[in-house]
Amino acid sequence: MIDTIAFPVTRTSQSGISKVDFDNLKFGAAFADHMFVVDYKNGAWGQGEIIPYGPWSFEPSMASLHYGQAIFEGLKAYKTEEGNAQIFRPSANFERFNQSALRMSMPAIPEEIFMGGLAQLIQLDKQWVPAKAGSSLYIRPFMVSTDEFLGVRIAETYRFAIICSPVGQYYNEPLRVKVEKTFSRVADGGSGNAKAAGNYAAAMYPTKLAQDQGFHQILWTDAATHSFIEESGTMNVMFLIDDTLVTPSIGSTILKGVTRDSVLTLARDRGLKVEERKVSVDEIIQALKEGRLKEAFGAGTAATIAPIALIHCDGTDYQLPNEGRPFATSILKELNNIRYGSAPDRFGWMLKL
Ligand SMILES: *Cc1c(COP(=O)(O)O)cnc(C)c1O
Numbered sequence: 001m002i003d004t005i006a007f008p009v010t011r012t013s014q015s016g017i018s019k020v021d022f023d024n025l026k027f028g029a030a031f032a033d034h035m036f037v038v039d040y041k042n043g044a045w046g047q048g049e050i051i052p053y054g055p056w057s058f059e060p061s062m063a064s065l066h067y068g069q070a071i072f073e074g075l076k077a078y079k080t081e082e083g084n085a086q087i088f089r090p091s092a093n094f095e096r097f098n099q100s101a102l103r104m105s106m107p108a109i110p111e112e113i114f115m116g117g118l119a120q121l122i123q124l125d126k127q128w129v130p131a132k133a134g135s136s137l138y139i140r141p142f143m144v145s146t147d148e149f150l151g152v153r154i155a156e157t158y159r160f161a162i163i164c165s166p167v168g169q170y171y172n173e174p175l176r177v178k179v180e181k182t183f184s185r186v187a188d189g190g191s192g193n194a195k196a197a198g199n200y201a202a203a204m205y206p207t208k209l210a211q212d213q214g215f216h217q218i219l220w221t222d223a224a225t226h227s228f229i230e231e232s233g234t235m236n237v238m239f240l241i242d243d244t245l246v247t248p249s250i251g252s253t254i255l256k257g258v259t260r261d262s263v264l265t266l267a268r269d270r271g272l273k274v275e276e277r278k279v280s281v282d283e284i285i286q287a288l289k290e291g292r293l294k295e296a297f298g299a300g301t302a303a304t305i306a307p308i309a310l311i312h313c314d315g316t317d318y319q320l321p322n323e324g325r326p327f328a329t330s331i332l333k334e335l336n337n338i339r340y341g342s343a344p345d346r347f348g349w350m351l352k353l
Contacts, residue, residue: 007036007120012052022130025168027302028138032128032164036117039146040107040158048117050124053163059148063155069145070197071100074234074301075258076136077122077129077164077353080341085126087139087351088339090118092258097141100194105154106143113160114141121162123353130166136339138167138302170302171216174309174322177232178215179281180206181314184223185230185253192230192253200234207233215312217298221281222253229279235298235306236260239279240327241287242294249276259299259335265347266334281313288318296320297328305332 012033020030031053038048064070073093077085094115098108118139122129129137141162145155183206186192186199203218210218217233229248231237236257238247245267250256267274287293288311296308307328311318337343338350 007048007050007117009034009050009120009124010052016053017127020166022132022135022166025130025135025166027167027170028165030165032125032137032166034121034125035164036121036162038113038117038160040160041156045107045110045113045160048113050117050121056159058146061148061150062145063147063149064144064197066150067145067152068196068198068201069104069106069155069158070142071097071104071106072140072142072195072197073097073100074195075139075141076167076301076339077126077139078136078339078341079129079131082341083131084341085122085129085137085353086339086341087118087122087353089258089262089349090115090351092261093141096195096256096258097143100196101143103191103194104196106145106158109143109160117162119351119353121164125164126353128164128166130168132168133340135166135168138165139163140165167302170304171306174307174325175216175232175298176214176310176312177217177219177308178210178213179229179311179313180210180218180220181226182206183218184226185218185220187223188252190252193250193255195255203233213312219311227280227282229281229284230254232298233300233303235300235303237296237298237308238263239284239287239293240295241283242292244273244275245327246275246277246279248279257300259301259304262335262349263299263305263331266331269346284311285313285318288320291321294321295325295327297325304335 015033034050035053036050039046075093077087143160146157146159147155185203219232220230222228298306305328307325
């Protein structure tokens, strides 16, 4: 339990929960009854409150719509066998949110508002945390600038909110990814290590081209040389080469994933050799050709662990071994056991409500 300020609550007059098909959850399509909202003006955060989920009204001149001062986070709450809700590593998301805010010249959100609002909201809507295996409540904290002003400048007013969506599995098959050598997601010194809305807008066109060619996702490479692997969609990427877990090191172009850190922690705890370093495309293709690339997978909150079945590079499809993917499978199981409360929370990751 954490100490929370109790925010005022206006309850919905009619819950929408009976309209949701919890056996067929589409990612991010249904929303829990309530949301947390707080506004920033005159240099200070106002009174946070929990209100029914619903539309906002704003003027067409709202700054975030034009200049993109908009950031977000993504984390999940899980239901334990006893029926309790618990949130996976929210402090890590809180810290990253304020790092994103700093990069986008937005005000930091105080911990008691972010964490307190989050805990109270999930407690209130805990019947929205799905109980079915593999499903969870996706939590989306975000902040947008709200100035009604068209000059390009750092905005003076902002809204922070938290909305929640019950979700099932993100990908239902192992991924086919394309090594991207034409477009870039971000460049060194840019905003790639912030969860800033514009980064995702710019990734959509190249991702669509890849999807039109039959791939699920792009494997981004560095903007300067297109020879080092960065990440994939909204996931960090990991490779099991021989008996070593290899992943690109975090820099200004790669998001510091909480799932990435959790997988590396579990891998190191098992005594597995882990390398965080530059990973070249050539090295991966070479390892594939020599049969030394045992597994590859994406790691992110939405998809958790998404195994990669095929890597496309320079016109050639390279199939990965399909022998049960023992590492990805067992690490996912270990992570899930902690998140759903069926294994001890050895690393202090779960916020129990
Ligand atoms: C959110 C995100 C990730 C994964 O981070 P998690 O904290 O594990 O969810 C990786 N890359 C990008 C670009 C992301 O937006």
